[in-house]
Amino acid sequence: MRALRFHQFGEPASVLHTETVPDPIARSKGVVVKILAASVNASDVRNIQGTLPWTTTLPRTPGRDFAGIVVQGPTEYLSKEVWGTGDLGLIQDGSHTDYLVIPEAAVAEKPNTLSFEDAATVGVAYITAWLSLLDAGHLVSGDVLAVTGANGAVGTAAIQLAKWRGATVIGIIRRESTRQAVLRAGADYVLNMSQQDMHDAILAITGGKGSTMAFDTVGGELFEPCLNLLSRKGRLIAITMSGPRRVCFNMVNFFRRELHLIGVDSFYLNTTACSAILSQLQPCFEAGILRPLSIARCYPIEQALEAYHEVQQGGLDGKVVLTMHQSTRVTQSL
CATH class of the missing domain: 3.40.50.720 (NAD(P)-binding Rossmann-like Domain)
Incomplete structure (x- = not known):
């Protein structure tokens, strides 16, 4: 599968590369999510630069937010459309990849009214x-x-x-x-x-x-x-x-x-803790009480360096989202 990887700290344009890595396997009490969309956050840029309050271990795949479909794991989770965020990309490999392993306890169904791209703007x-x-x-x-x-x-x-x-x-x-x-x-x-x-x-x-x-x-x-x-x-x-x-x-x-x-510091919240909050937010999004953030740009993962450059430059009115596989977008954002 494809994954963005960095083996040393520095500017994303210099140290971030797309690599082919082994497909993940769902182990005990875990599921594999096929990532369809993932936001690029300013904290993802700082993580690669090594300027967060702590440094992650290397090599690392960045990315905190995601939306996708469960493709491996217990039968009751298969084909569920999910969203998530947490300490991904920090203490474990993140969401800027084709597939991601998360704990069963971190599975949170995304609002059925949101596209995968829009759902990926919500997490952080x-x-x-x-x-x-x-x-x-x-x-x-x-x-x-x-x-x-x-x-x-x-x-x-x-x-x-x-x-x-x-x-x-x-x-x-x-x-x-x-x-x-x-x-x-x-x-x-x-x-x-x-x-x-x-x-x-x-x-x-x-x-x-x-x-x-x-x-x-x-x-x-x-x-x-x-x-x-x-x-x-x-x-x-x-x-x-x-x-x-x-x-x-x-x-x-x-x-x-x-x-x-x-x-308040959200960096220490893991995917399971975040899923509990997202599950409380889900009905509010489905009822239209809450809305996802606006999307300034969507980039395929092949253009990830351009996406990171946009976030690093700042000034955009909206989120930058990576797409890994084709998805139908329903625009409901602000």
Whole structure:
């Protein structure tokens, strides 16, 4: 079978190659999935570059998200259309290949309303948003959520999850061209931080109280401004860092307002844990309550280096998806 492989860390254009490797075999309590589509995430690029907080063992096949069909394993799983994500490509070979072995416990049926390509956009973004807002942040109906990077994959997923749970959502963007996409995702308000003062605008929206939660998907220079957006006892969820790893903020303001700072890391969640969350999301996608992310480009695996280049360059409004075998796409994304 074909698999993308890297034997050393570096830029994908230099170290990532398509190789022929042995077909996998379903062993005890495992199944083989024929991969039909798999997203290329920014974390896949960083994994190959060796710039994640830890380094994977080499050689390695990258890829975290996938959608496909079970072709080997116990009879009750055969021909099931599945989707998944997790620590693939990190501590075990990932999804940028023709076939993938996962545990039986990680089998999650994909929504029957989604194509394989659309289903492949969901994993990392929605799992990260779920862990951040629902598991860590305990978001409830009536919360006011401010989301930085609202036009990004995780930001878009966060908006939809928050609206599903009854929150008011304020999307924060840098480029005016992304406003309509954030509104389509469900945001109640959209603030362009290049044109407006975030703090003043959110105080105006909330009657001077501030947001009860801020979800910072950008990090770096936005860390302290996000703290300042919060109402008393507000929660800031941090998932990433851009630029220097150290940040500064007013500690007196922090404890006097009884603010909460919560860090979330989705990298340590394995395929089985992620499948449990995806199974809870499945009926929401089938009912149209949640939607997959938009797809900017689809590339066959033969053009994987072009796909990785697109993700590495950034600036796309949507996901980049690899296709391994022919699939019929049903467009239901944002």
